[in-house]
Amino acid sequence: MTTTSSDVGSGRPSAGIVVLLWVAKLVAAGILGYAAILKLISHEHEIEIFTTLGWEPHGRFLIGGMEIVSAIMILVPQSALYGAFLGLGVMFGAMIGHLTALGLAGIHLALLVAVCCVIILYIRRHDATFIRNLWDR
Amino acid sequence: MSNANFDLHVVARMTNRLIVGLFGAFLLAGMYIHFSFHFLTVFFLMLSVMNVFYLRVQKKHAILRNFGVLGQVRYMLEGVGPELRQYLFSSDTEERPFNRVERSEVYRKAKGVDSAMSFGSALNYDATEIKIRHSMYPTAAEDLEPFRITVGEERGLASAYTLTRPVMISAMSYGSLGAPAIRALGRGARMAGIPMNTGEGGHPKHHLMTGADLIFQMGTAKFGVRDEHGLLDDDKLRDLAALPEVKMVEIKCSQGAKPGKGGLLPREKITREISELRGVPMGQDVVSPPSHAECASPASTVEFIQRVQEVSGVPVGIKFCVGDPEEVRVLLEEMNHQRIYPDYMSIDGGEGGTGAAPKPYLDGFGMPLLPALCKVQRLLAELGVRDKLKVFAAGKLINAAKWVHGLALGADAIYTARGFMLALGCIQSLQCGNNTCPVGITTHDPDLQHGLDIEDKAERVKNYVEGVTHDFDELMRSLGVRSTRELSPAHLYVPPASILAPEIGA
Ligand SMILES: Cc1cc2nc3c(=O)[nH]c(=O)nc-3n(C[C@H](O)[C@H](O)[C@H](O)COP(=O)(O)O)c2cc1C
Numbered sequence A: 001m002t003t004t005s006s007d008v009g010s011g012r013p014s015a016g017i018v019v020l021l022w023v024a025k026l027v028a029a030g031i032l033g034y035a036a037i038l039k040l041i042s043h044e045h046e047i048e049i050f051t052t053l054g055w056e057p058h059g060r061f062l063i064g065g066m067e068i069v070s071a072i073m074i075l076v077p078q079s080a081l082y083g084a085f086l087g088l089g090v091m092f093g094a095m096i097g098h099l100t101a102l103g104l105a106g107i108h109l110a111l112l113v114a115v116c117c118v119i120i121l122y123i124r125r126h127d128a129t130f131i132r133n134l135w136d137r
Numbered sequence B: 001m002s003n004a005n006f007d008l009h010v011v012a013r014m015t016n017r018l019i020v021g022l023f024g025a026f027l028l029a030g031m032y033i034h035f036s037f038h039f040l041t042v043f044f045l046m047l048s049v050m051n052v053f054y055l056r057v058q059k060k061h062a063i064l065r066n067f068g069v070l071g072q073v074r075y076m077l078e079g080v081g082p083e084l085r086q087y088l089f090s091s092d093t094e095e096r097p098f099n100r101v102e103r104s105e106v107y108r109k110a111k112g113v114d115s116a117m118s119f120g121s122a123l124n125y126d127a128t129e130i131k132i133r134h135s136m137y138p139t140a141a142e143d144l145e146p147f148r149i150t151v152g153e154e155r156g157l158a159s160a161y162t163l164t165r166p167v168m169i170s171a172m173s174y175g176s177l178g179a180p181a182i183r184a185l186g187r188g189a190r191m192a193g194i195p196m197n198t199g200e201g202g203h204p205k206h207h208l209m210t211g212a213d214l215i216f217q218m219g220t221a222k223f224g225v226r227d228e229h230g231l232l233d234d235d236k237l238r239d240l241a242a243l244p245e246v247k248m249v250e251i252k253c254s255q256g257a258k259p260g261k262g263g264l265l266p267r268e269k270i271t272r273e274i275s276e277l278r279g280v281p282m283g284q285d286v287v288s289p290p291s292h293a294e295c296a297s298p299a300s301t302v303e304f305i306q307r308v309q310e311v312s313g314v315p316v317g318i319k320f321c322v323g324d325p326e327e328v329r330v331l332l333e334e335m336n337h338q339r340i341y342p343d344y345m346s347i348d349g350g351e352g353g354t355g356a357a358p359k360p361y362l363d364g365f366g367m368p369l370l371p372a373l374c375k376v377q378r379l380l381a382e383l384g385v386r387d388k389l390k391v392f393a394a395g396k397l398i399n400a401a402k403w404v405h406g407l408a409l410g411a412d413a414i415y416t417a418r419g420f421m422l423a424l425g426c427i428q429s430l431q432c433g434n435n436t437c438p439v440g441i442t443t444h445d446p447d448l449q450h451g452l453d454i455e456d457k458a459e460r461v462k463n464y465v466e467g468v469t470h471d472f473d474e475l476m477r478s479l480g481v482r483s484t485r486e487l488s489p490a491h492l493y494v495p496p497a498s499i500l501a502p503e504i505g506a
Helices: A015-040 A044-053 A058-075 A077-102 A107-123 A129-136 B008-032 B035-057 B062-067 B069-089 B100-111 B179-192 B234-241 B272-278 B298-312 B325-338 B359-364 B369-382 B400-408 B418-423 B454-479
Strands: B149-151 B161-163 B167-169 B214-218 B246-252 B263-265 B286-288 B316-321 B344-348 B390-394 B413-416
Touching: A015 A044, A015 A058, A015 A077, A015 A107, A044 A058, A044 A077, A058 A077, A077 A107, A077 B008, A077 B035, B008 B035, B008 B062, B008 B069, B035 B062, B035 B069, B062 B069, B100 B418, B100 B454, B167 B454, B179 B418, B179 B454, B214 B234, B234 B246, B234 B298, B246 B298, B298 B316, B298 B325, B325 B369, B344 B369, B369 B390, B369 B400, B400 B413, B400 B454, B413 B418, B418 B454
Parallel strands: B167 B413, B214 B246, B246 B316, B316 B344, B344 B390, B390 B413
Antiparallel strands: B149 B161, B263 B286
């Protein structure tokens, strides 16, 4: 844990990197959390979207659940890497939805979250446990 | 990752293409059949992204660069390998340092359940295992003399200490063990009526709370009894030895796990408590030298033994692992010359356990216990020192048969450290030095210590002692002897492939 959560694998991350990481985390978690709440409280716009996709209502709760989980995981330092991975997956799904069935309006938010997730993944890439196991031997 | 029959590189390349292909296929399926296929689309898209990272971006792991996500599988398997091997694939006699057969015997003794086995020995019975020669005329139960040796009787000490069981808890310091483990061991020792060695962890605060009889160990850094230069402070030793619980003092010259090697206590580990118990300042590293500064030659070593005997007033022993037996001879000759003898010598086998030691020392230094014991025994007899002192032995002597081996080769009593750790519930996960002991023995992490219930484990320590002692008494009767003093190497059958064969022929 001590040497692995840095920006380039050795030494402490610079202040700029830390700020970038936290901005990315807050943006990603904020948007994911907001979208999740809309889904979970059955906002009519979301019901409309998921009816179009043929996923009403179970798919809506499933996706909403995944979004809220990833938002929380992104905010907890120990799980940020995995939260960002999950968030990126959900956003890929959202983008596919926009590109194939829903139309492009609203895709920019998904793109923004995806970019934030990639930033988190990149900065935190040394936290991946299976790879780290190998190095810690 | 090597298999001559098919080229893994080709398989990996195909897999990596297949992942991208499946992404495309499920994308189409999601568009034209049902939107739910996009779950799989996303899954394979993520795999593809990981693959791009592994194959093109990262540079540290050659296998991931060449094989992509398939290479990751290798790391995942390697990561869980030790657990899989222990739980699924290791045979009962395969693990080191103690195999499952040996461990489960201790567990059963500690839990007080029957440890009989059926149908035959699980060990490599014919080739390497030392056997005990029974007699056609076993001893009747009432003829067996109770075990009893008195350390210090040779010097006629008023403080001579009598052991009534053949086993004692060998040195394990507070530091290497956490406080709950020490407490459980101490309580168990008191209930079983055996002494406990404090290890070189300094003032035995946690040991003293248990009321057990203690053997205070003085390591090369003399934690607990040192002056500001790291030399022996007579007053501190005198005060400590005056405590009623402290029955003996042991000068540790070396330890089987790391003979001839000192240690370093890093400043991060020196908490306020450690600093007080060990008598070292906070905020700087403390070095344990490889030997006692007072013991630079055979003559000064013997003089130091005498000084500790005089200051402490209790029986004093020395603990060492045999390297060159000739050095032992010279030391014994010096004892004869000065007419000063320690009250006991404790021989530690090179296989010796420890909390942490560098691998080359652990694996490759020091004579194994049984041959070392033979050598020392012979030297003692040859130089006429045998009846001046007692001999203790440590090194994987965790069951009754092993005790007989040790006693037959010349020991008067048995020390074990890891036997008692197993009795405490050690599962041999080999993490003693990492503060991550999963059963809460060698850790100071309160969350992990939570698992160790002191009452329950103290009971197990007592059961272990009583269970093995019971076995031992039975073996003594089958041997046809009445007391341990009658045991000799002739009671052992040593097969040609045994480590002892050069010392004692079959
Ligand atoms: C956790 C642990 C801590 C130990 N600490 C000490 C110590 O402080 N001083 C010492 O002389 N030996 C120490 N030892 C060595 C044991 O006292 C003993 O000599 C060795 O483990 C061999 O006995 P065994 O095979 O019965 O475990 C330690 C061993 C273990 C497993």
